Amino acid sequence: MMSFTVVVPRDQTVAHVGSTDTLPCWISPPENAEALEIRWYRHEFSKPVLFYQHGKIQDVQEESYRNRSSLTLWSDQSGGLKDGDVSLRLEKLRIQDEGSFHCYVSGESEYDSREVVLKVTALGSAPVLFPQPLDDGRMNISCKSSGWYPEPNVTWMSDERTVLRPGGVSRSRGADEMFSVHSWTAVSQSDAQLVSCSMSLMTGEFREGRLNIQAIISSDPWKALFFTLLICALLGLTGLILYIYRHKLTGKKTVKEVCDDETMECLTKEDVGDKITEELKKDTVCDDESTEKLPKEVVEDNIEELRKHAVQITIDPERSHPDLKVSKDRKIVRDAPGYKHTGEGFPFELRAFGAQRFTSGRHYWEVDLARENTPPKIFWLIGVAKHGNCRLKNRSALTPSNGYWFLCSDGPNGIYINSDPPVTLSLTPRPEQLGVLLDYDHGQLSFYNVKERKHLLTMSSRFTGSVAPLFNPGVGDLSSLTVLDCPKPVESPVKSSEPLLSNSSEA
Template sequence: MRSIIVLLLLNLLTDCSVSFTAKVPPGPVVAHVGSTVILPCWISPAQNAEALEIRWYRHEDFRYTVLYFQHGKIQDEQEETFRNRSSLTPRSDLSGGLKGGDVSLQLEKIIIQDEALFHCYVNGDSDYSSAELELKVTAPGSAPVLFPRPLDDGRLNVSCSSSGWYPEPNITWTSDQRKTLRPAAVSLHRAADGLFSVHSWTTVSPSDAQLVSCSVSTTTGESKEGKVDIQGFISSDSSDLWKPLFLTLLICALLGLAGLILYKYRNILTGKKAAGPDGENLPVQERKGYIEVQMSDNAYENASVPVDMNIEDLRKHAEQITIDRENISPDLTVSGDCKSVRDSPKYHHTAEEFPYQLCAFGAQQFTSGRHYWELELALPPNPPKLSWLIGVVKHKHFSGKDRSALTPSRGFWFLCSDGENGFNTNTDPPITLSISPRPERLGVLLDYDEGLLEFYNVKERKHLLSMHTRFSGSIVPLFNPGVGDKSPLKIVDCPVEEDSPAELTVPSQSNCSAENITEA
């Protein structure tokens, strides 16, 4: 009996003193920003690790502890950035977890700063071992956006922009014959979150290519490509087409000038008083603005993603925007001051598609100049809104129940945040954007004369998106608060420069229509 007990004790001591080795897979582990990743590590030969000391750390220093396990539980000793993001998780369903010697680390909500060399350290009573594992972080940016502009020598200047990349991306230009084009310039910008934006441009002759392609890629294998048909652009913007239009406009201008001189001369001869500036005493055919040159709304549509801007300069063009109560979806609720709008409590949205029909419109109309306004998308303690649509629309183009009806050709231009589906535009083709962080306050700049609509993350002082088009007629702000968010969509009044000259706009007739609008 004693011999049996002694033999058992010897076996137990032998088991406790068995040496082990920490093992990790070869090569680095790659993870996307925002994802969850498992860094595999196990001990060999397999044995129960519940009684062992397990420490994951970085930079070859215990002080940079990611996770510390001892006495059967995780200890409160770790880098603050990994708190509530790290845990011990089996690398597979067959590993057996801690009891099978699996000491793998799981990291959630990966950020760029997580990229490092991780150390897996395991310590027992009589032995210890460690292994190194590299974590590489990647971020596939947005699809490249190309925008061509004609040059005086007949060539085209084609720009390419993309954002949200990591590591630092490379940009490659090619033609439809897969011939490599040399970029005239490439610029990179790194934001505070570590993500890169890239902008480049090249010049190309229409005789050398029909399609121009811009590819953005990283050394980790991420790649996205954008293309533009420059022949189609040339055909729609050819100087040959502009020549007869220019001659027609010149003739009309000369005839109009001659008629104005004769009219004023007639007033002098007859002693009649000339009509007021608004032309209220003039015949309809002679009123100011009666003859207009209409440009095609969808002659060209594109978007680009630049970088930072000066918000103070933008606010020099600030407008006092309100919501038009007379033209609003019945499923929306508007505040008494016509500054806030949200989905009605009685509205139930069951479809998976964004509720495009929940549109509200600004009471202010713009026919020229630069105009800027801001919208609050996060009212503390609520998080930023996930669902919204913000932009501009032609006055009285207020119908449309789905995405197919809200197009630039029908007078709509906007940026949409479709919850977990991300950000997109209604350009042709649509563009999906990678915008981080999610805007808490959005700035909108309308430059009517330049055909430009721009969006800004005011808090981060970031220029998010530029949309290029051609406006005609009256343009009004467009708002859609989406559904399901706790916060409403709120228009914020910006400070206006006291010495800004005033420009008259035409407000719509509504309960919250504005008086004259000042514009810098």
Template sequence: MMSIIIIALLVNLLMDTSESFSVVVPRDQIVAHVGSTVTLPCWISPPENAEALEIRWYRHDQFSNPVLFYQHGKIQDLQEESFRNRSSLTVRSDQSGGLKDGDVSLRLEKLRIQDEGSFYCYVSGESAYDSSKVVLKVTDPPESSDSPDPSDPWKALFFTLLICALLGLAGLILYKYRQKLIGKKQADQNPKDGLMEKLIKKAVGEETIEELRKHAVQITIDRERSHPDLRVTKDCKIMREAPGYKHTGEGFPYELCALGTQRFTSGRHYWEVSFTQKDTPPKHYWLIGVAKHDRSDLTPSSGSWFLCSDGDNGFYINSDTPVKLPPTLTPRPEQLGVLLDYDLGLLSFYNVKERKHLLTMSTRFTGPVVPLFNPGVGDPSPLVILDCPEPVESAVESSVESSVPLTAQTPDGPIQK
């Protein structure tokens, strides 16, 4: 009886001492003026060495385009362009020990008016993560002693015209920067800019599943371009790893991919994939996206874009520097919707059962792209490409380049290669 009590106490002690921390920031907003340098304090509680942790500072909805990204003991090159050479990690006070004491504060130089707003500090370790928000208020610079004498009307007029010219120049720079971000020409060169902005806004989550399915296409697997260790049904709709396949590498089995038969060069196209079958939990391992028709490997620079579910390791999007997403893709999708907007360069993912938008990747497509699938390994359920209602085709939107039949019934027989 005494030994049982001792074992229970040890288990509770181990649970109470499990690795965990909180990210702490000041309650009040931080105020600084244009052109100055400011520190956004942030630290880990209880204090611990943060040199081996992942530290990400980002703005709202810009997790994959951070202000600063620290990983593997150094600041990575992945960064929002407007903060390049202006952001760094610093200490919040002279008494701070920096990263060794869990101080992950952000230093911003040459403040701009557009820097005002919320900054999110996200810290992640092997078994714990947390994030907090710091609000930055940017004010006008303090008045200079060289201010014009209001009694001299000529000086007052000169400085008024100078200020107007500077404000006009700043507005022009901001306008051109905004146009560059959305990958378009200036509004006076493209009269359809207003329509394009509405389409982008729709593509990131305002459309219902029923509206998305108006752009549905029937997708099949190109058996000739699937990995030899994949088992694919005769109708080219269901796939999983072969019974004898042994994944000997580390991490997700990226090589276990299959490409769709259909090729897209313009327009909007939507398809759905199921990760469950009756009486089994949703798949924990899968990779869904698009790739160039002649792709050679799985990087955006070589032409592939995807969302990956890697079991307990979480969700990832494809980028030249791998980006781990926060745990917001819950509950784990049982049915995933994919919307490819080729013309706008957008790839969006939706949780069909929960009827919600998950995320959107922005890029620029060149040449034909095809659907990309990977069923992962170790799940009882296969990956199933579903049949959606066929879209109403038009001369503008029809761009599927395939002679393969677009409808197929799922067989009841065994999966065959």
């Protein structure tokens, strides 16, 4: 039997609590692994997460992974064990699953092993803001949220998109190892009319809540006090709902059972619930699945809604790398014939920029990554960049702080965002048509799998100056990267029956 090497992605994999994730691992050169010994383990070799031998999975396993682990395909193009794919599938992820997993493969006379790092995250509840009048006429605003992992970053903003300094931040950790966060700041009517509190993870995912300060300060004290009590009640209800949802994800008591036992009495108090809803609609908007999302329409109802913001994008040949070939209509780009990438990893230097620049508003475009009768691209980079940042070459410099925001598909090394450090995402299947929504005013860049009608992820930032679309076709693919002209959305008085874009919980 020929010698082999175990190969894994170079970056960590990120997945949500309660989701299913794949830890990629394969042998190179590809060969049939059905007769090999495959062992996935964490801390002790003798306590495997999964143990495959003699053509089947053995009943020798760390108890916490029983009925949660299996061998799977790391991509749609994988041939499975026959092609040397020994990737691990984990279901119902827990915070305790975070850390290193060893992929060990052994033959008759040789073996090799590599380490895969799994980062587990939990997106908490929408922040709830509630005010308390101070003696000096200002308003102390508290912001609370729970169910986060790891600890989120907290950012306060005014309606002018100016960062406010928090008065303080406290964090606590519950028995479920999730974090609850409480932050506060003091503002006056002259500081802002609207104040927002957002909590974010390193993946760019975030929750945001807003409060109309002017409306509260100008109201009478009894109304302000009543409003405060209402939001406190909502905070408790939100925490209970989140707790129930977490238990559902981990296979414990169902939502219906918990509601029947504990919450139906609260939910039937319509007089209190109606008042809470009425007041919140006036002054507070939360980014949550059960409430109006902020910024409004960031997660659109469907593709037709996204395309209402469509703009025609063309590639600027003057600002494209000389080793790129751009079509005459400035819509198609690929690596030039004869170009040989001599460096290691993804060819970040092969950048092309859109001719259009944006300084405000919401703009949407689509990119085709799979041509007919040709295998889909597995090497590409798509996003936006601050105008004038076309000379940076070092990958470590291509970060949001330097004016670059993008999603990169690096073949077998996976798909990742350019956070610092980069974070690998579990996106299955690979997008064949990618939608990009730039919301400049709200500081968001969102990506969508158009064919699957899925929202993949949203990066949160603060844009300054003009930004332009960014493209990189990579090298080694038969397909080109094509910027599409979005069809005009179909206007209809009847509500669309098409499936809504759903947030990908495994990203």
